[in-house]
Amino acid sequence: MTTFEPTEFLKWFQKAGGWYSDKYLRLKPFEGMGYGAVALARIPEDTPLFHIPDSLILSPFTSELSTKLSEEEWERLDHGWCKLILVMMWESERGKESPWSGYLSNMPREFDTPMLWDDEERKELVGTDIEDRIGKDEAEKEYTEYLLPLINAHPELFPPSSTHHTLDSFHLQGSRILSRSFTVPSSRFNPKDKESDGESDFSDDDDDEDQIAVMIPFADMLNAAFENDNAHLFADEEINNDDENEHDKGKEKGKGFTMKSTKVIEKDEQIYNTYASPPNSELLRKYGHVDILPLPSDLLALLTDEEIGGWGYGNPADEVLIDGEMVLKCVEKVTNKQQGEDLDKWRGKMTKRIDWWLEEGQEDMFPLSLSPEIDESLIAFIRLLIYDQEWLRAKKKGKLPTTTIDNDVAAIIREAIQSRLARYIGDIKSDLNIIQSLEIDHIPRSNASTTQADGIKAEAKGEQVTAKNIRKCYAAIVRLGEKRILNVALRIVEGQLNKKRKAED
Template identity: 45%
Template sequence: MTAFNPDDLVASFKAAGAWYNDAAMALTPFPNMGWGAVARQPIKAHTPLFHIPLDYLLTPWTSSLRTHLTEAEWESLDGGWARLILCMMWEESRADSKWGGYLRNMPREFDSPMFWGEADRAELKGTDIENRIGKADAEADYHAKLAPLLAARADLFPAGSEHFSLDAYHVQGSRILSRSFTIPISRAGGPVTEPEEDEDGDEDEEEEVAVMIPMADMLNAAFDRDNARLFADGEDDEEEEGEGEKHDFGEGFTMISTKDIGEGEQIYNTYAAPPNSELLRKYGHVDNLSLPEDVTALLLPEELGSWPFGNAGDEVEIPGTLVVEAAAARGISDAEARVDFWLDQGGDDTFGLTYSAEGNLEPPLVPFIRLLTNEDDWAKAQTKGKLPKSTVDAAVIDVLEAVVRARAAKYPQTIEADLAVAGGQGPLNARNAAAVRLGEKRILVSTLRVLEREKERLRGEEGKRKAGGKEERAAKRRK
């Protein structure tokens, strides 16, 4: 395996017509994060860091592979990432590819669960990743789409070549999963179609596709640390111009600092603050940062010493079926009709629990529970065609508590065992899996504590109503 060579990557980047700000940034390794970008000097906000022209994006339409395939062969690769993966295989197999320097400096080994053994993957049981690793689906796609074309076109894809093997397919797929960007298909060089209007007269948005953008994928990301962002040309003229030297880059994408960055600081790209489950699934690492007070507020004093780190963007997915099962235990009728109504109104079939000041007692989960459990709400929904409001009552609390406990029961390990693994010196995969479990369990534990608080509130209100009723009756007797 060829070791990563930053000088080779930058040289090939410039040779392809891209621009790189040598004075502002450099590539360097970071502990537990692999290679990334560092500021070589103080960088002002709105400073261009590098620019990639459109023809240096690696997409199915910029690769030369398409010119060697028939239309039928090209169409056989439609759907998913099959086209992009085969184009990356093809370009990496060619000695004269303009993406040669880019591809030979991309990783071939990953810490993501796709490459874990069965024992390590078992550590993800109960987590949101468990059924989303996708290895079996990827292999089925390879055998269904690529294998027939590879066999039929040995003139392009030599039999036995390591570049077109199933292992290579997994490598290229993992590169796309962890490093690709999604952009409008017209910017990727793909076919442009006339926009169609929907029922409301609004134009449909242009299709977006996954592409590889050299150098942009070298920047790491971490929760709430972003200080740079990739801009399309013309997207924000003021920011693209920067405060220093002016550049006329032409069409393409420019990485621009969005904040002042100190010398020696890492340059982080903007991202959508994914939970640790997604970070591990896509990138093979987790965030283990100090958590803000609004996240740790519901932890007990004895927990703060051992459970203060993680990812503030964590979440737990709750399947709608779990909610229906908990509601059905209360003896509801026609659950199927209620669920169909919910879905027809645009409701979700999966709900995300997060760190929330309301303790996840806000839309859309509460209206769904009320629709399932409250006969008045169900009757109004049928007559008026409206979903229930987010009013929390005893039935909502009971169902949500049952849902949270059922979701928590899916983990084989205890919280104490997770803490011991996450804070230990054991294998990396085991520690990362424990971090994912802990982040999800922290949300479930916090939600249960909020529910207990809500129970106390309802009991207090009920007590006041009863006391008020007694006083009113006593007053009437006195009168």
Template identity: 35%
Template sequence: MDAVSELLDWFQSSGGEIDQSSVGFTVFPDCGRGAVALKDIPEGHVLFKIPRSLLLSTETSALPGRVGLDRWREAKMHMGWVGLILCMMWETAQGPSSKWSKYLESLPTTFDTPMFWNDVELEELKGTSVVGKLGKADAEQDFNEKLLPMVQSRPDLFPAETIPIYYTLEIYHVMGSRILSRSFDVEKDEPEEDTDTEGAADTSLGSAMDVDLPPEETESAHGDGDSEHADTDEEEEEPSGVSMVPLADMLNARYGSENAKLFHEKDDLRMVSTKPIGAGEQIWNTYGDLPNAELLRRYGHVDVLPLPNGDLGNPGDVVEITADLAVAVLQTDDVVTKKRIDWWLEQGGDDVVVLESDLEVPLALLSLIRLLRLTPDEWEKAVEKDKVPKPKLDTEALEVVRAVLERRLAEYPTTLDDDAKLLRAENGTTLSLNKRQALIMRIGEKRILQSTLEKIKAQQQLAAAEKQKGDDGGRKRKVRPDEEAGRMSKTRRR
């Protein structure tokens, strides 16, 4: 019996329900294992139901109770993902006696995410925001300062001979990557309406995929993962709803392709089709239509789809631009700049703005530029009013934005033409998977930067032409022959 069959047997014997006449599992080219429609599926059809008792989380694992909840919190196991990682390690160590043994055996043990790339491969990501978000150092700090001391302090739960087998740093990274790529954010109690936090550049600590309220209810917020199992703040507790959800995590996702979503009921979670699915089509879940940088970081793949301009890439690609690039262009006083940036952050601004594929200058960047350019008197008035400057795209701001984007583009060690030629020449056949995916991601970001730069330069040329036209017109009015002749005629008549 293969791994999928064993998983399905375990799932159904444990109370799960699946419509096996409609849903099957197979391996797709470039997607790996995923779900397929075995026949035409109508919208609103329940594909499978997962009892809440099958969810694997810090709420369902027996480990926190065995440790003692006070000791669990004292060791800060409730912060970040370290507690859930330890639960998954411990459940794995229990072997067949663990309720989730068959499920854990079905999960991947290797990943194509940059967390596992070597230094040479990571060089391919230079200039992108991916490397800075891996959180590898933070993860290793959590392992050494939280998880390992807990494991070593309780030999009754973690026998010494099991530590080098089940509780190593390598396995810690594997478990963290499983959470990052496959977990869901599941509400514990009765569904409540949440504010929508879904966004292309969201980096809050959360889950890989979303769970919605029942179709007749208001949808819940989408939780996106942050750097691998890292704490975001010492005061922030682990989102208790982050759970591993058997079977649901076998669905793949692709930009704009979602045709099924996970909805939660009081006693179970239900994967429901959100549109008709034809026989033979893949059943897609959603990651929130993320850019390739985030897809690569979290899941180890990139989306390559037709774009409106005829190119191939991810329609959701974005470019992150740090505030220090604007500071560098404006060359403002360090003390003054720090004071203003601190105030900007207090006002809800961010130190990173996002350039999207619509090629529009981010309003936040324009506001930040105006803030940094304020005179001392204007600065005092802004603080007094407790409001950041409104975005304004004048000729001076255009020049600053242009310089900022040129600096951002220069952070990549290769040009867009270099990357495009390499991808065309190799056609992806002789490149390693990691290099090819990094190349596709870089190309998407550089296209946005270069196209936005071209748009800005065109705006500058138009503004210059209009100004020149106005200046020329003004000079002509001063010396226009007929006006001069008229003045002379009037003089003579007098």
């Protein structure tokens, strides 16, 4: 495994045009988290910490690879991350000749995301939100169909004897992108795209179709922790800082990105980048670990003793996504549309309503969280489907349906929850048994990481704690969090239905 060399990395970063404040930060290892940044002195709010010019950002548009290929070859790679992955393969192949040599040589080479688990291990994720989002087969198909033919056609760029463009390398670079990339407006680097409105910013939402994934050196060195962020990456900020390194005084910073403190950071505190508080399913998919924190008392109060099971931990940001297709199937089942009204005609009506919903900018994935409330968008979506008057009012006035849970809505949500619960492996008790069987110290650290799979601290006792057992444990933690949420939601809707029964008695 490559050992990270912070001194060499920082020398490369400065020589390549980057700037950082050696007064305020340095890089150091943190237990269970790999390297991160620590405050050397008290950092005031809104202080520039480091700056990355656009020229230092690794992307399909800043690398010279596209100039080595024909326009037709380059355009054939316009699928997902194919261009960026091939660029990273080629720049790695170039070694010290690459402008990003000091960056790529210091990037991690080992990951533990479900993409790299074996088939038996991935079965542990059946039923979870992560199950259909691993995408290993689809990724390898992209490599075989798009990258490999081009690699084979250009041995002068990709020597057959090299290990930098194999399938294993493809997965390595893809894992780096998944866990460390940022997304920016494509117009920032692609001259063929329309000019942006001048308010460029970056986003960590890799699903935006007008965004492209890029690698931003140094910015991806910062760790993240649940609700502990104290810095943020800003686009196109001028650097007016009297505390520059002597090495950087008078140097033109140029257009780029600047990491700035968003609050006062005390000396010796770790500097954390903005954290979107993702659920454990997303943490496991992207980073290969889960967050394990004490659940707040108000959330524990929603759970039964059996659901807590002596383990009052989890991720407060956990959620379960109910997709619109499942909701439609439940509407069809609960309202008995397979009988009576012509089914094709009914489905046509539903399609029109769903199309309208999406055209209004609404999502067709509905999150349930550990909460005493049901997501209002799910309620409105169901009412749009089942009530003609709601549909007619929405279409006429352009307003979403109301968000009242009545018995019809509750019955459909109950069916969706029960359908989802039926997909999981085992029950809550079996999940708790797996989590507790490894004799693991579950007292969580305050600085849970998104950069290294070490959200739980293993003790040298009990059953052997192997990578395989940890993976099984992480999967059980994801399942447990989702099942708890679904059980709470099920009690909410059954409470509504019970009110109806009592009123009828």
